[in-house]
Amino acid sequence: QQESVLKQATCALALFSDLSGFAVASVEARCSLQYWNENPARQQPATGRRSFAFRCHRVDDRQAYSINDIHFHPKLPNVFATMGSDGVVSFWEKEARHRLRQFTKMPLSVSQGKFNADGSLFAYTPGYDWTHGADAAPKNGGVALFVHQVTQSEVTFTK
DSSP states (O other): OOOOSOOSOEEEEEEOTTSSEEEEEETTSEEEEEETTOOGGGOSGGGTOOOEEEEOSEEETTEEOOEEEEEEOSSOTTEEEEEETTSOEEEEETTTTEEEEEOOOOSSOEEEEEEOTTSSEEEEEEOOOSTTOGGGSOSSOOOOOEEEEOOGGGGOOOO
16 A cells, blocks of 8 residues: 555556556646655655656646546656546656657547557547536547557657
């Protein structure tokens, strides 16, 4: 058992692909990357701890969107993707604490996304996530699935 540093409801959870820890995401547009058995109260860089939390899927400080899914690259343990209610998919590098790529905003929330077994493809799907209730649901939204061919530059951090 390990306590999360996030204060709002959890929406997504994923294990690091190297199994050294886990990621938790919430409705407050925050993601926490935690290594096993680190005290969440001592996550400042001065302590030498690697766990941290960060803000994402936000337009500004007043407009935060829920993070619907997190998925780690199967071959590159420092690379992961987040999918949000803002309609955005982002690739991140966890050790550099840096966003690698942000996809073009979709008109609907992105509910899920996954890398294939070798990490060369990334599939994701937009859909209505009911955050605005039944009255706001699209009447003719249809279901879509997008498959993106992942390039090396999208999953490599360069300073």
